[in-house]
Amino acid sequence: MRIARFTARRLLQAVPVLLGVVVVTFVLVRVLPGDPIRTILGPNATEADAAAARARYGLDQPMWQQFVDYLGGLFTGDLGVSIQSGQSVMGEMAVRLGPTLELVVIAVTIATVLATVLGIWSARRAGRAGDHTLRVLALVGNSLPEFWLGLVLILVVYSGLGWVPAPSGRVDPDTNLSLITGADLLDAVLTGNGPAFASAAGHLVLPVATMVVVIVAPLMRSVRASALEVLGSEAYRAAAAHGLPERTLLRGYLARAALVRLPALAALVFGFAIGSTVLVEYVFSWQGFGQWALRGLLFRDYPVVQASVVVIALCYTLIFLIADVVHAVLDPRVRI
Amino acid sequence: MADLTTAGEAGPPRAAAADRGFATTLIRTGSVILGLVVLAVLIGPLLVRWGPEEIDAAASLAPPGGAHPLGTDVNGMDILSRVLHAGRLDLGVAVASVALAVVLGTLLGIVAGYRGGLVDDVLMRILDVFQAFPAFILALAVAALLGGGVPELILVIALVNAPAYARLVRAEVRTVRELPFVEASRTSGSSGLGTLWRHVLPNSLTPVRVIAPLNCGWAMLTLAGLSFLGLGVTVPTAEWGAMISLGSADVVAGRWWTSVPPGLLLLVSVLGFSLLGEGLQERAGVTR
Numbered sequence: 207m208r209i210a211r212f213t214a215r216r217l218l219q220a221v222p223v224l225l226g227v228v229v230v231t232f233v234l235v236r237v238l239p240g241d242p243i244r245t246i247l248g249p250n251a252t253e254a255d256a257a258a259a260r261a262r263y264g265l266d267q268p269m270w271q272q273f274v275d276y277l278g279g280l281f282t283g284d285l286g287v288s289i290q291s292g293q294s295v296m297g298e299m300a301v302r303l304g305p306t307l308e309l310v311v312i313a314v315t316i317a318t319v320l321a322t323v324l325g326i327w328s329a330r331r332a333g334r335a336g337d338h339t340l341r342v343l344a345l346v347g348n349s350l351p352e353f354w355l356g357l358v359l360i361l362v363v364y365s366g367l368g369w370v371p372a373p374s375g376r377v378d379p380d381t382n383l384s385l386i387t388g389a390d391l392l393d394a395v396l397t398g399n400g401p402a403f404a405s406a407a408g409h410l411v412l413p414v415a416t417m418v419v420v421i422v423a424p425l426m427r428s429v430r431a432s433a434l435e436v437l438g439s440e441a442y443r444a445a446a447a448h449g450l451p452e453r454t455l456l457r458g459y460l461a462r463a464a465l466v467r468l469p470a471l472a473a474l475v476f477g478f479a480i481g482s483t484v485l486v487e488y489v490f491s492w493q494g495f496g497q498w499a500l501r502g503l504l505f506r507d508y509p510v511v512q513a514s515v516v517v518i519a520l521c522y523t524l525i526f527l528i529a530d531v532v533h534a535v536l537d538p539r540v541r542i
Numbered sequence: 543m544a545d546l547t548t549a550g551e552a553g554p555p556r557a558a559a560a561d562r563g564f565a566t567t568l569i570r571t572g573s574v575i576l577g578l579v580v581l582a583v584l585i586g587p588l589l590v591r592w593g594p595e596e597i598d599a600a601a602s603l604a605p606p607g608g609a610h611p612l613g614t615d616v617n618g619m620d621i622l623s624r625v626l627h628a629g630r631l632d633l634g635v636a637v638a639s640v641a642l643a644v645v646l647g648t649l650l651g652i653v654a655g656y657r658g659g660l661v662d663d664v665l666m667r668i669l670d671v672f673q674a675f676p677a678f679i680l681a682l683a684v685a686a687l688l689g690g691g692v693p694e695l696i697l698v699i700a701l702v703n704a705p706a707y708a709r710l711v712r713a714e715v716r717t718v719r720e721l722p723f724v725e726a727s728r729t730s731g732s733s734g735l736g737t738l739w740r741h742v743l744p745n746s747l748t749p750v751r752v753i754a755p756l757n758c759g760w761a762m763l764t765l766a767g768l769s770f771l772g773l774g775v776t777v778p779t780a781e782w783g784a785m786i787s788l789g790s791a792d793v794v795a796g797r798w799w800t801s802v803p804p805g806l807l808l809l810v811s812v813l814g815f816s817l818l819g820e821g822l823q824e825r826a827g828v829t830r
Contacts, residue, residue, distance in 0.1 A: 222667065223667075223670045223671055223674050226667070226668075226670070226671035226674075231683075238688065240689070338564055341820075342817075345813060345820055346813060348816055349763075349809055349816045350809055351763055351766055351767065351770075351812075353783075354786050357786065357801050358802065358805070360793050361796065361802070364794070365793065365794060365795065365796040366796065476676075477676035480676045480679060485767055488771060503683060503773075504772070515679075518676070518679055522675060522676060
């Protein structure tokens, strides 16, 4: 029951933040210089063309009216129409989310497993050569510009060795993969399309590798820190002093304690991953959510900018909220 | 990308005894790397034959060697000269934006932490809105809306980082203002502002000093990332991210020299900041 109350309170706290995000993005895209109609129609459009287009997208209305319409749309799941394409923003976004989620989920999963193993390994050798080497490597990973790493991987693995398909697109069009979720690997499994699966997997290798390298470093630091905390705790030292077998110590004490912090870590990593995915998608022409949001920003496509910014903020806030709740379940001290 | 909010507030208690020897090695190595980079970008441009935006019409995409030690890009501009000149811009923007973020964040943090009450509540809720985004996404959105240009970019990166400093300083101020020597200063008749300036402020900046170098590295990555996406500094201005972006088309054809050198220098500079920051953290016993 206390958990339910805690969740409700955290939800209530998130509401004003999200409302703030909605208002700020709405006002900022309109107040700052730049006009989507002019950008999209090009220099040859006449004043009449621009006025007609403005009326079509409701931009001739007073700002408060636009805001009321926008807010009403938000509650009914209508995110408006893209000025670039004339298509429904909701529909466009649905197509774009699958590929990006596929990339992020695979990368975060691999990175989490890798970080847990390496972080615990490093903590158990704290202060020794292996630990120092790994920490310096993590710092290098932390310092790598992901867009450059992606290019270097393309240079070596594609241009040099020819081991992976060309870095454009997510799946070979010859494989006739039918679209279900937008996540190509998943779609290939669902339709039993073997060649498409192989092609999608090939296209995933480099972008996933790029993201794993970039996000594994901060994760590993965190796992190492919590493992060190456990190693120094009286409970662990007592267990070790009682001569519990190595395996029990590792699984029952260290791994579990490191994993307790996983929800908070996952939230943090999700933030890194969203930021990285814009750059990584750009490098590999992934045509996912990140590239879609970026083009919306460049064209100052109001509905697309508003929708993508609000969706990112919503996901980010929700993930942190879930992390807090899970943490509260695991650690009763938080609930007070 | 460093998430600063977790640094001071939620971190675990000092986990292990600080590894002092390793911390010193990290700080020294980081300082040496940064020193070499600074030296290279200050002196290097004086020694190269070509200007950063000078076009050698006879040599487009020339491979390294001869008149162009690191080759030329698609416009026939000398890569070595551009890479060195770009360093001045990248380092300058990073340091300037972090300095601005520290000043802005500290001011906000002091006001919120020292005044408390309604002012504190309002300021913190505003910061909540800013921190409802991943940092790079926020930088991307603000940069796209403000438009490119070096002063705008410094402002964007500073704005994105300032909330984290505000939180750090606020948390410190709230602890420091209750300490006996602050009380003593107040009862001895020193003005509120005097107490704040002489006693509270200096004692609230420790975490800021530790985080700032790490943050400089992040600022460089952000600037380069924005420029790479076409939202920051644009060609022909020499900037590492913009150079990598221009060279990205050559990579598929196997031409490495247009994009590898700027990225390598970026990596080395950021690594310098990271080593320095990590060493300072280890020494201060801050774990993240």
